[in-house]
Amino acid sequence: MKKTRGTPAQEEFAAVCGQVWDVLIPARAGYLANVSPHYDEVFHDVAQRTEHTGSLGKTDIAALVVWKRLSAQTRWVTELMSLPDTHVRAVTERAVTAVRDTALTRGEAARAGRGIIWELPGFRTGDALASAILTAAAPQRMAVYDRRVQHALDTLGLTLTPTPGRYGRYLQLLDDLLHHGKAPSDGWTSRDIDTALYWTGRPAPVPSR
Secondary structure, three states: OOOOOOOHHHHHHHHHHHHHHHHHHHHHHHHHHHOOOOOOHHHHHHHHHHHHHOOOOHHHHHHHHHHOOOOOOOHHHHHHHOOOHHHHHHHHHHHHHHHOOOOOOHHHHHHHHHHHHOOOOOOOOOOHHHHHHHHHHOOOOOOOOOHHHHHHHHHOOOOOOOOOOHHHHHHHHHHHHHHOOOHHHOOOOHHHHHHHHHHHOOOOOOOOO
């Protein structure tokens, strides 16, 4: 493939990517070595059901709440559970279609899906649970976002502000990282990067006395 000279900003980002991958590749290995291979079974079960149904219901969302270790004792949960499951599935079906639309870039698809899922209670602020739902809908395209991921991005010098549209920008950032990947990361997906970021952003271990 013929390479063209990029802008100074693009060249600077490409240089930073090399340093970022030096952190992400061993971090991914650390995640795989230390996290139980059974931990993500709930996520995979939801993803498999979504593959067949094309939508997520209240039961699927509840499972992802547990998987993300979020509190279910909040007002939005009551509001969500009070909605008919058919309504929840109608909204999530549109979001699933959006994030699977390969005519859109990864970032555009993420932004579209996030905009749709916003309609449901509990998804108007924050991206953690919304990102889990959208990733279950398209595990090869989307990625999970949470506080650990944000901490890792900040530590690595990658800018992701909390202004509206963050999830779309996050996926665009991961897409750019994949574009500038190193050989050991060949075949990685956005989900692989998010687990590496999650591991990178974990709290520092407390020194033993």
